[in-house]
Amino acid sequence: xxxxxxxxxxxxxxxVDRIRNVARHVKREVDAGHEVAVVVSAMSGxxxxxxxxxxxxxxxxxxxxxxxxxxxxxxxxxxxxxLLAIAxxxxxxxxxxxxxxxxxxxxxxxxxxxRILDINGEELVRRFAEGKEVAVITGxxxxxxxxxxIATLGRGGSDTSAVAIAAAIRADRCDIxxxxxxxxxxxxxxxxxxxxxxxxxxxxxxxxxxxxAKVMQVRSVELAMMHNVxxxxxxxFDPPEKIDPHDSPPGTLICDEGEIxxxxxxxxxxxxxxxxxxxxxxxxxxxxxxAAIFGPLAEANVNVDMIVQNVSGDGKTTxxxxxxxxxxxxxxxxxxxxxxxxxGYARLDGATDVAKVSVIGIGMRSHAGVAAEAFxxxxxxxINIRAITTSEIKFSLLIDAxxxxxxxRTLHSLYGLDKAA
Amino acid sequence: xxxxxxxxxxxxxxxVDRIRNVARHVKREVDAGHEVAVVVSAMSGxxxxxxxxxxxxxxxxxxxxxxxxxxxxxxxxxxxxxLLAIAxxxxxxxxxxxxxxxxxxxxxxxxxxxRILDINGEELVRRFAEGKEVAVITGxxxxxxxxxxIATLGRGGSDTSAVAIAAAIRADRCDIxxxxxxxxxxxxxxxxxxxxxxxxxxxxxxxxxxxxAKVMQVRSVELAMMHNVxxxxxxxFDPPEKIDPHDSPPGTLICDEGEIxxxxxxxxxxxxxxxxxxxxxxxxxxxxxxAAIFGPLAEANVNVDMIVQNVSGDGKTTxxxxxxxxxxxxxxxxxxxxxxxxxGYARLDGATDVAKVSVIGIGMRSHAGVAAEAFxxxxxxxINIRAITTSEIKFSLLIDAxxxxxxxRTLHSLYGLDKAA
Numbered sequence: 001x002x003x004x005x006x007x008x009x010x011x012x013x014x015x016v017d018r019i020r021n022v023a024r025h026v027k028r029e030v031d032a033g034h035e036v037a038v039v040v041s042a043m044s045g046x047x048x049x050x051x052x053x054x055x056x057x058x059x060x061x062x063x064x065x066x067x068x069x070x071x072x073x074x075x076x077x078x079x080x081x082x083l084l085a086i087a088x089x090x091x092x093x094x095x096x097x098x099x100x101x102x103x104x105x106x107x108x109x110x111x112x113x114x115r116i117l118d119i120n121g122e123e124l125v126r127r128f129a130e131g132k133e134v135a136v137i138t139g140x141x142x143x144x145x146x147x148x149x150i151a152t153l154g155r156g157g158s159d160t161s162a163v164a165i166a167a168a169i170r171a172d173r174c175d176i177x178x179x180x181x182x183x184x185x186x187x188x189x190x191x192x193x194x195x196x197x198x199x200x201x202x203x204x205x206x207x208x209x210x211x212x213a214k215v216m217q218v219r220s221v222e223l224a225m226m227h228n229v230x231x232x233x234x235x236x237f238d239p240p241e242k243i244d245p246h247d248s249p250p251g252t253l254i255c256d257e258g259e260i261x262x263x264x265x266x267x268x269x270x271x272x273x274x275x276x277x278x279x280x281x282x283x284x285x286x287x288x289x290x291a292a293i294f295g296p297l298a299e300a301n302v303n304v305d306m307i308v309q310n311v312s313g314d315g316k317t318t319x320x321x322x323x324x325x326x327x328x329x330x331x332x333x334x335x336x337x338x339x340x341x342x343x344g345y346a347r348l349d350g351a352t353d354v355a356k357v358s359v360i361g362i363g364m365r366s367h368a369g370v371a372a373e374a375f376x377x378x379x380x381x382x383i384n385i386r387a388i389t390t391s392e393i394k395f396s397l398l399i400d401a402x403x404x405x406x407x408x409r410t411l412h413s414l415y416g417l418d419k420a421a
Numbered sequence: 422x423x424x425x426x427x428x429x430x431x432x433x434x435x436x437v438d439r440i441r442n443v444a445r446h447v448k449r450e451v452d453a454g455h456e457v458a459v460v461v462s463a464m465s466g467x468x469x470x471x472x473x474x475x476x477x478x479x480x481x482x483x484x485x486x487x488x489x490x491x492x493x494x495x496x497x498x499x500x501x502x503x504l505l506a507i508a509x510x511x512x513x514x515x516x517x518x519x520x521x522x523x524x525x526x527x528x529x530x531x532x533x534x535x536r537i538l539d540i541n542g543e544e545l546v547r548r549f550a551e552g553k554e555v556a557v558i559t560g561x562x563x564x565x566x567x568x569x570x571i572a573t574l575g576r577g578g579s580d581t582s583a584v585a586i587a588a589a590i591r592a593d594r595c596d597i598x599x600x601x602x603x604x605x606x607x608x609x610x611x612x613x614x615x616x617x618x619x620x621x622x623x624x625x626x627x628x629x630x631x632x633x634a635k636v637m638q639v640r641s642v643e644l645a646m647m648h649n650v651x652x653x654x655x656x657x658f659d660p661p662e663k664i665d666p667h668d669s670p671p672g673t674l675i676c677d678e679g680e681i682x683x684x685x686x687x688x689x690x691x692x693x694x695x696x697x698x699x700x701x702x703x704x705x706x707x708x709x710x711x712a713a714i715f716g717p718l719a720e721a722n723v724n725v726d727m728i729v730q731n732v733s734g735d736g737k738t739t740x741x742x743x744x745x746x747x748x749x750x751x752x753x754x755x756x757x758x759x760x761x762x763x764x765g766y767a768r769l770d771g772a773t774d775v776a777k778v779s780v781i782g783i784g785m786r787s788h789a790g791v792a793a794e795a796f797x798x799x800x801x802x803x804i805n806i807r808a809i810t811t812s813e814i815k816f817s818l819l820i821d822a823x824x825x826x827x828x829x830r831t832l833h834s835l836y837g838l839d840k841a842a
Contacts, residue, residue, distance in 0.1 A: 053437055057508045064510070064511075068506045069507075072504060082489045083493060085489045086478045090478065
């Protein structure tokens with residue numbers, strides 16, 4: 001017997017038929033003797049409709065009260081949870097729905113993007129034991145205790161809810177059911193020979209998620225790493241009855257690296273075309289200059305990604321290059337332009353037709369020369385590298401956007417990630 | 422300054438535009454210096470959609486867990502309350518939404534048709550005074566304290582919520598905004614010369630509501646009578662800006678009879694075609710026979726309305742006639758048929774092509790001969806009366822359904838209810 005959290009996203013509960021399909025997935029695990037907590041999102045489309053209503057209600061003001069927004073949008077998950085409880089009971093499974101405030105899931109006061117502070121899982125665990133009861137819990141929301149008001153975690157927050165609940169009830173595993181069947185070495189639409197990974201370490205998944213792999217929300221992976229919650233990413237579209245719960249189903253386990261026996265040097269390749277590069281030329285090489293550049297950008301809520309600063313050649317000036325989301329390009333140029341006197345630089349230039357390609361693998365920590373192989377392979381294809389950043393378990397290259405696919409395929413083959421033809 | 426409850430039903434909040442219209446109604450009262458609690462229903466159509474989803478989720482079982490049903494359908498009002506709070510803030514009015522469990526509105530455990538047990542209005546009143554804050558409260562729902570779960574009051578329960586909240590905060594008046602502009606002497610579709618009543622006594626409204634006037638839910642009128650909550654029924658479709666809050670707007674005040682100066686003998690005529698008549702013939706005239714008939718009907722959940730038993734002529738047997746909803750006719754015959762031995766009767770007969778016409782007025786208490794006038798007027802039109810029941814403030818006549826309109830119009834004129842041509 002194991003204790004499981006099963007999380008189903010919006011497309012998996014998009015209508016009554018899919019909710020009944022989810023119930024059959026849950027029944028399979030219950031029949032196998034497991035204790036189950038289910039975390040659900042809103043039926044897909046519902047949250048968008050609710051958000052639209054909030055926006056349309058506002059005419060004169062520019063922003064609405066996030067507490068009211070939360071009260072409105074939180075209803076989406078509430079509906080799914082009740083319907084799934086009904087669907088489970090229809091299959092003769094003892095089940096009840098829990099809204100965030102009923103558990104309770106205590107959150108911070110940051111309505112619309114609240115953080116989970118604490119979950120009291122005692123009652124859920126007691127009911128597993130006493131009533132063999134499945135808990136169906138609304139994702140994405142909790143309660144701010146002091147005000148007694150509903151707070152939502154922001155888009156994608158249901159993953160975070162699932163992981164936090166898994167930690168609170170000390171679940172053996174947190175299954176994330178989604179519309180893909182796992183985490184791949186890279187995007188299969190770009191590299192048809194991409195392979196599904198059987199296991200990924202938390203740190204690797206964190207990099208993959210930050211770099212654009214849309215399978216898991218970054219915060220939920222952080223939380224899983226912190227509490228050592230094993231996550232299993234799998235498809236909700238496999239027919240529930242065809243899955244043997246004692247078999248290992250297709251999917252990817254995100255776990256501590258200690259659980260990963262057969263280590264590859266490189267685990268995956270991520271890429272993003274939504275990048276813009278800005279270079280600040282001939283900056284005085286003195287303390288405080290980085291703060292003078294990135295302080296104003298942070299104040300303007302620009303999310304700066306890669307930052308490259310080379311050691312000054314002449315000991316007087318240097319160039320600083322960084323990347324921002326393409327949509328923030330012009331705004332970032334304006335911010336740096338306005339701060340010219342405070343920063344002190346000669347020129348500003350940049351480009352939006354750039355892409356970032358990242359190579360990730362915890363094996364890099366113990367293998368030297370991994371990046372050097374990449375430089376060589378890309379040079380052989382005449383792909384110019386504009387900038388390089390590295391960390392312990394990944395390196396990222398900024399290249400011309402036109403070469404994105406070629407670069408990803410080249411690196412995918414180079415590091416032995418292609419599946420057998 | 423007065424303290425008001427303003428209640429808006431589903432058609433009054435059917436979409437974002439109507440919700441904004443409601444906000445302008447509220448603003449008018451706030452600007453006039455009143456303290457306001459608003460009670461809202463779900464956007465019309467929403468509750469039906471939610472109920473349908475519950476029903477569709479069920480395939481094998483025949484009834485669903487009412488606690489889950491409540492969790493699902495209660496979301497409808499939650500959305501409206503949040504959106505109205507946003508709309509009010511957009512008009513620079515300080516407002517916040519309250520869900521039933523937040524107030525809290527404590528209910529019984531009868532999920533789907535719960536009764537309000539207690540409302541703690543202290544926090545609302547404190548906020549009126551301190552923050553000049555409008556409270557926007559979800560109708561139709563509350564919380565069962567022991568289980569901590571949401572319970573709904575059943576269809577039309579928002580009226581009851583509004584009256585109960587008015588009692589809890591000691592409001593000066595409870596305004597029910599609806600799609601009609603008040604209570605009429607009878608259905609204007611049948612009698613074009615029906616008049617809107619300026620005032621109706623609680624007892625009269627209770628009879629009118631029980632007898633099919635759809636303006637107010639019976640339970641809400643009972644509650645208002647018990648706590649002496651003055652209800653004002655008015656239209657939500659009047660343009661809010663054209664109403665002077667210091668003027669008396671069109672509508673009907675439902676109040677204690679002491680507040681009604683100019684008393685008419687008859688206030689209104691109600692009628693229902695949804696009736697069936699059953700006569701149990703030659704029943705032994707002995708104690709316990711009524712119990713033997715109506716006990717099994719009550720157990721079968723048949724709602725018996727008129728009951729007529731004449732004094733036995735021969736001292737041995739009598740006939741007992743009663744009416745039931747037309748949809749329960751066949752079932753009622755079956756129930757009485759099965760209980761034939763226990764009851765002891767000779768024959769059973771009945772009819773479904775009957776209608777009940779009721780004449781209501783608290784003035785009847787002090788006026789003799791009111792019913793006699795009706796008998797005479799109907800006889801002049803050759804309308805046969807099948808059965809008669811009377812109470813202190815009303816009498817009901819069972820007639821052939823074909824004569825319904827003629828009878829209603831005749832009585833409406835007879836008692837001087839027609840408006841001037």
